[in-house]
Amino acid sequence: MLRTIAGFDRIGEExxxxxxxxxxxxxxxxxxxxxxxxxxxxxxxxxxIVEAAIKALKDGHHGYTPANxxxxxxxxxxxxxxxxxxxxxxxxxxxxxPGGKVTMFAAILIFGEPGAEILYPDPGFxxxxxxxxxxxxxxxxxPIREENGFAFSAEETLALIRPQTRLLILNSPANPTGGxxxxxxxxxxVKGLEAHPHVAIMSDEIYDVMTYDGEEHxxxxxxxEIRDRLIILNGWSKTWAMTGWRMGWSIWPxxxxxKVRKLAVNCWSCVNAPSQFAGIAAIDGPQDDVxxxxxxxxxxRKVVVDGLNSLPGIRCATPKGAFYxxxxxKETGWAAKQLATALLDEAGVALxxxxxxGILGEGYxxxxxxxxxxxxxxxxxxxxKFLTK
Ligand code: PLP
Numbered sequence: 001m002l003r004t005i006a007g008f009d010r011i012g013e014e015x016x017x018x019x020x021x022x023x024x025x026x027x028x029x030x031x032x033x034x035x036x037x038x039x040x041x042x043x044x045x046x047x048x049i050v051e052a053a054i055k056a057l058k059d060g061h062h063g064y065t066p067a068n069x070x071x072x073x074x075x076x077x078x079x080x081x082x083x084x085x086x087x088x089x090x091x092x093x094x095x096x097x098p099g100g101k102v103t104m105f106a107a108i109l110i111f112g113e114p115g116a117e118i119l120y121p122d123p124g125f126x127x128x129x130x131x132x133x134x135x136x137x138x139x140x141x142x143p144i145r146e147e148n149g150f151a152f153s154a155e156e157t158l159a160l161i162r163p164q165t166r167l168l169i170l171n172s173p174a175n176p177t178g179g180x181x182x183x184x185x186x187x188x189x190v191k192g193l194e195a196h197p198h199v200a201i202m203s204d205e206i207y208d209v210m211t212y213d214g215e216e217h218x219x220x221x222x223x224x225e226i227r228d229r230l231i232i233l234n235g236w237s238k239t240w241a242m243t244g245w246r247m248g249w250s251i252w253p254x255x256x257x258x259k260v261r262k263l264a265v266n267c268w269s270c271v272n273a274p275s276q277f278a279g280i281a282a283i284d285g286p287q288d289d290v291x292x293x294x295x296x297x298x299x300x301r302k303v304v305v306d307g308l309n310s311l312p313g314i315r316c317a318t319p320k321g322a323f324y325x326x327x328x329x330k331e332t333g334w335a336a337k338q339l340a341t342a343l344l345d346e347a348g349v350a351l352x353x354x355x356x357x358g359i360l361g362e363g364y365x366x367x368x369x370x371x372x373x374x375x376x377x378x379x380x381x382x383x384x385k386f387l388t389k
Pocket of ligand 1: 098099101102171175204206237243246247248
């Protein structure tokens with residue numbers, strides 16, 4: 001009998017991948033499935049980025065790079081950070097990592113152990129809680145409420161901090177709700193955090209370019225008073241439609257940087273070289289495709305919200321960021337997960353039940369509108385038929 005560590009009895013999953021597998025299997029059986037389940041842009045990576053990777057391979061960039069990433073890639077991230085936030089960061093604080101997830105994995109591993117507490121958003125990206133549980137730390141959900149526009153409440157967050165709190169995880173624009181926390185609330189939170197210097201902060205800003213209706217993303221980087229304990233998670237996956245390239249970056253304070261660098265040396269060695277060249281091209285090249293994609297998401301957002309609000313028993317707040325809608329389905333009489341399963345099996349619409357994002361996700365479903373307007377309209381029609389039958 002093999003004995004493995006207890007963490008593996010607690011580690012979770014991301015149900016979006018299971019739904020994707022099931023939707024793909026149903027489609028392979030010949031069923032017409034509309035996939036609003038997976039959180040990835042339906043656009044292709046812009047051509048000049050692909051070309052940069054091909055060129056890097058042809059130029060012979062086939063070897064290891066430094067564990068923290070090519071200096072040119074880290075400099076590109078520093079340039080991009082200055083453009084988007086107005087904040088100067090040193091390339092010495094930037095890590096190039098294989099995907100956005102790796103930063104949360106590293107941050108949670110660095111702080112999580114039995115006796116420690118880690119605060120995370122609920123509903124929120126499921127891997128936060130899964131990884132916290134893996135380490136043996138206690139996951140403390142920070143409620144993210146519909147009546148608050150799915151933004152963080154500074155007051156509620158600060159009230160949950162205790163001496164054993166090690167790390168606070170923030171995410172705006174947010175998955176699964178599309179919520180954007182306004183600058184005034186972030187300011188309140190940062191002010192309150194001054195009284196808790198033992199708490200590190202990981203701000204997941206992977207959807208930073210995707211905000212709508214004039215809402216502005218407020219990066220935690222813009223607050224110098226917490227810089228020495230702030231980790232920024234970001235990456236190429238969503239902004240440049242590069243989910244499969246596995247390219248992320250993070251910005252670490254001096255006191256933590258060497259820990260994550262050593263983790264890289266022990267685990268992934270480095271990110272593959274041609275992808276890093278692609279990443280540089282993504283940042284330094286034309287942004288027309290990014291702007292076009294965000295505009296398309298904005299248009300679809302209106303289509304999806306109007307459509308959902310026309311359905312019986314469904315009420316959908318207008319999301320201000322990312323590419324998700326998180327409608328309230330309590331009045332349909334269905335439990336959210338059962339509704340998601342029934343919609344896939346009986347209506348051919350793949351989406352995710354809110355409870356897959358936390359206890360407070362009950363009563364909600366998540367739709368990714370990273371799909372064509374035509375498919376979104378077809379999905380709404382099918383949902384209407386299903387709910388009125
Ligand atoms: N953070 C959030 C909030 C996400 O929604 C996702 C992906 O869905 C990630 C991080 C992970 O991104 P990546 O695919 O680059 O690992």
